[in-house]
Amino acid sequence: MENEFDTFAVFAIVLVCVATLAVGAFGLRLSRTTSDFYVASRQVGPARNATAISGEYLSAASFLGVAGLIYERGFDSLWFPVGYTSGYVVLLVLVAAPLRRSGAYTIPDFAEMRMESTGIRRISAVLVVVIGWLYLLPQFQGAALSLQSVTGWPTWVGSAIVVFTVVLGVAAGGMRSITLVQAMQYWLKLSAIAIPAFVLFYLWTSQGSPGPREVVGGGDALREWYEPLTESAQEPYPLYSTYSTLLALCLGTMGLPHVLVRFYTNPDGRAARGTTSVVIGLIGLFYLFPPIYGVLGRVYLPVLGEHIPVDQVVLQLPKAALPGLTGDILAAVLAGGAFAAFLSTASGLVISIAGVIAQDVLRPTLARFTAGDSGIIQGFRLATIIAVVVPFLAAMVTAPLGLARTVNLAFALAASTFAPLLLLGVWWRRLTVTGAFAGLFVGGGLAIAATLFTVAVRPEPGWVATTLSQPAAWCIPAAFLATIVVSLLTPRRIPPRTARTLARLHTPEGVELGSLRQP
Amino acid sequence: MPSLTPSDGAPARVRVIGSRKGTRAPARRPLQAELRDHTELGEVYLRGLMRAQFRLAATILGLGVIGLGGLPMVFWLFPATRTLRVFDLPLAWIVIGAAIYPVTVLVAISYVRRATKIESDFTEMVKRLS
Numbered sequence: 001m002e003n004e005f006d007t008f009a010v011f012a013i014v015l016v017c018v019a020t021l022a023v024g025a026f027g028l029r030l031s032r033t034t035s036d037f038y039v040a041s042r043q044v045g046p047a048r049n050a051t052a053i054s055g056e057y058l059s060a061a062s063f064l065g066v067a068g069l070i071y072e073r074g075f076d077s078l079w080f081p082v083g084y085t086s087g088y089v090v091l092l093v094l095v096a097a098p099l100r101r102s103g104a105y106t107i108p109d110f111a112e113m114r115m116e117s118t119g120i121r122r123i124s125a126v127l128v129v130v131i132g133w134l135y136l137l138p139q140f141q142g143a144a145l146s147l148q149s150v151t152g153w154p155t156w157v158g159s160a161i162v163v164f165t166v167v168l169g170v171a172a173g174g175m176r177s178i179t180l181v182q183a184m185q186y187w188l189k190l191s192a193i194a195i196p197a198f199v200l201f202y203l204w205t206s207q208g209s210p211g212p213r214e215v216v217g218g219g220d221a222l223r224e225w226y227e228p229l230t231e232s233a234q235e236p237y238p239l240y241s242t243y244s245t246l247l248a249l250c251l252g253t254m255g256l257p258h259v260l261v262r263f264y265t266n267p268d269g270r271a272a273r274g275t276t277s278v279v280i281g282l283i284g285l286f287y288l289f290p291p292i293y294g295v296l297g298r299v300y301l302p303v304l305g306e307h308i309p310v311d312q313v314v315l316q317l318p319k320a321a322l323p324g325l326t327g328d329i330l331a332a333v334l335a336g337g338a339f340a341a342f343l344s345t346a347s348g349l350v351i352s353i354a355g356v357i358a359q360d361v362l363r364p365t366l367a368r369f370t371a372g373d374s375g376i377i378q379g380f381r382l383a384t385i386i387a388v389v390v391p392f393l394a395a396m397v398t399a400p401l402g403l404a405r406t407v408n409l410a411f412a413l414a415a416s417t418f419a420p421l422l423l424l425g426v427w428w429r430r431l432t433v434t435g436a437f438a439g440l441f442v443g444g445g446l447a448i449a450a451t452l453f454t455v456a457v458r459p460e461p462g463w464v465a466t467t468l469s470q471p472a473a474w475c476i477p478a479a480f481l482a483t484i485v486v487s488l489l490t491p492r493r494i495p496p497r498t499a500r501t502l503a504r505l506h507t508p509e510g511v512e513l514g515s516l517r518q519p
Numbered sequence: 520m521p522s523l524t525p526s527d528g529a530p531a532r533v534r535v536i537g538s539r540k541g542t543r544a545p546a547r548r549p550l551q552a553e554l555r556d557h558t559e560l561g562e563v564y565l566r567g568l569m570r571a572q573f574r575l576a577a578t579i580l581g582l583g584v585i586g587l588g589g590l591p592m593v594f595w596l597f598p599a600t601r602t603l604r605v606f607d608l609p610l611a612w613i614v615i616g617a618a619i620y621p622v623t624v625l626v627a628i629s630y631v632r633r634a635t636k637i638e639s640d641f642t643e644m645v646k647r648l649s
Contacts, residue, residue: 078612078616082615085619092627092631093630093634097634226602227611228591228601229591229601239591239595274631276627277624277630280627284620284624285620287620427569503565506572510639510642510646511645
């Protein structure tokens with residue numbers, strides 16, 4: 001069954017890509033001004049916006065990776081979806097409304113507005129691009145593996161299809177059409193994961209709910225899988241790994257480039273809070289389903305083929321459980337949903353990376369040659385191409401590390417750099433420019449070094465490998481510490497308009513702040 | 520007609536009254552202006568608002584750290600909880616795999632309600648004092 005051409009699945013994938021482009025084109029007709037293009041003119045209602053945020057957030061790591069990890073490691077992987085959801089709670093209570101009130105569009109915008117420093121802005125811009133690329137990488141690799149598993153085509157074809165669809169969708173429509181597309185993608189993904197899950201669950205109970213034990217036999221392997229916090233050769237320090245993962249996911253969400261951009265499409269701070277709480281409900285609903293695939297995978301797919309990565313469990317399960325037409329159709333539905341996941345997350349990331357590249361790199365450069373003649377939207381389209389080419393090439397040359405694991409590294413980097421900047425920027429009056437620099441350098445430097453070492457060297461399992469592949473537990477405290485200590489040592493570098501900026505971040509909309517509204 | 524002019528030739532007494540034109544009660548400085556101009560008073564009110572919001576946020580996060588962050592610790596310290604079964608279902612799986620999500624949603628909703636309340640109270644107060 002390995003790598004034979006699956007007509008149903010290919011049809012589902014083509015359908016998802018075409019639907020994405022069609023809805024995008026429909027949005028294009030509504031997208032007329034630069035404001036439409038970037039922030040949907042800030043006129044998207046909370047429910048639609050929340051659906052769009054959820055559609056964008058539920059990536060390949062959520063759709064395939066979580067189930068794969070649960071299949072592989074059992075209970076200890078259940079913390080991943082919990083962390084993905086809790087990250088939104090942290091974002092909600094600490095930064096959602098103030099960030100919307102800041103009126104900035106990207107993290108670099110916020111950094112410049114709060115810290116009054118173009119240096120901080122530049123570093124933030126570089127970090128946004130790095131985090132975005134790190135997060136795009138597994139989307140492209142996941143697409144490649146999925147397409148390979150249903151067609152047998154070489155891996156670059158799948159990545160290329162995602163790249164092509166995303167570029168066409170983003171460059172053509174911008175944020176307005178993307179909001180529409182993302183909202184559609186959420187419902188698509190939820191149905192695609194829920195319907196087969198119900199069918200498989202029904203099948204499983206009608207067979208008398210055979211436990212994994214009856215299928216593969218008991219023993220230590222199954223105990224490791226079933227119980228929390230079990231040591232294994234891959235994970236020798238389960239308690240450390242669990243806490244490090246939770247910390248990275250809880251603090252990383254607010255620093256992800258595609259998450260923050262979405263908040264500027266809320267009309268005001270209050271709406272931003274409402275939107276976030278709806279998002280928590282929507283993604284929580286989605287995360288009820290991946291564990292079902294992980295568990296039933298153990299029952300129906302006790303042995304996964306030699307060259308099949310665990311991320312494929314979701315796609316392989318229906319055919320193993322229900323040989324025949326039903327299984328094929330369910331597999332096709334899941335393949336379509338997985339592609340929706342790749343497309344939506346990649347679109348969101350590309351739009352935010354491209355926004356930063358266009359604003360901070362291309363516009364100054366182009367202005368030098370064309371004396372300011374180049375259009376903003378043209379610059380954005382060029383930036384879109386740049387934003388996808390680098391991770392596309394990287395996906396070709398690096399071996400996949402596992403979807404959820406790579407995504408975790410992006411979370412850890414975001415949490416070690418932007419979490420201190422945003423949290424202290426929103427709540428602490430004594431934050432200084434030097435302190436912010438120190439935090440970004442320490443957190444970013446440590447997290448990037450750990451990530452590069454993990455990806456490039458692949459150390460043998462042991463405490464070195466564990467601490468480096470789960471860097472959040474020490475990088476995040478180091479970054480906070482550096483920011484706070486250096487800020488306290490350099491009280492003269494407090495940005496001069498700090499009081500004014502904080503007033504703007506925290507004053508509710510009902511209160512007219514007169515001249516404050518204009519920056 | 521009785522003369523107001525004293526006999527010793529000093530200047531006549533003049534009755535001093537305030538002009539009626541353009542008088543106004545001494546205006547209280549509106550709080551909105553205090554906020555806008557970053558006077559000390561505006562700053563005090565704003566700090567109060569920020570403190571209330573931060574206290575709320577810290578309470579929610581504290582609950583999360585104890586409720587969510589405590590679970591791995593419980594599994595670690597009390598190995599019996601790892602295999603506990605309730606109605607023949609593995610408790611740990613049910614809690615982390617499913618029950619945690621509705622609880623999270625309830626926490627989020629209650630936070631939004633409280634944060635909005637703090638802000639409406641602040642807005643009310645500003646309007647009253649303005």
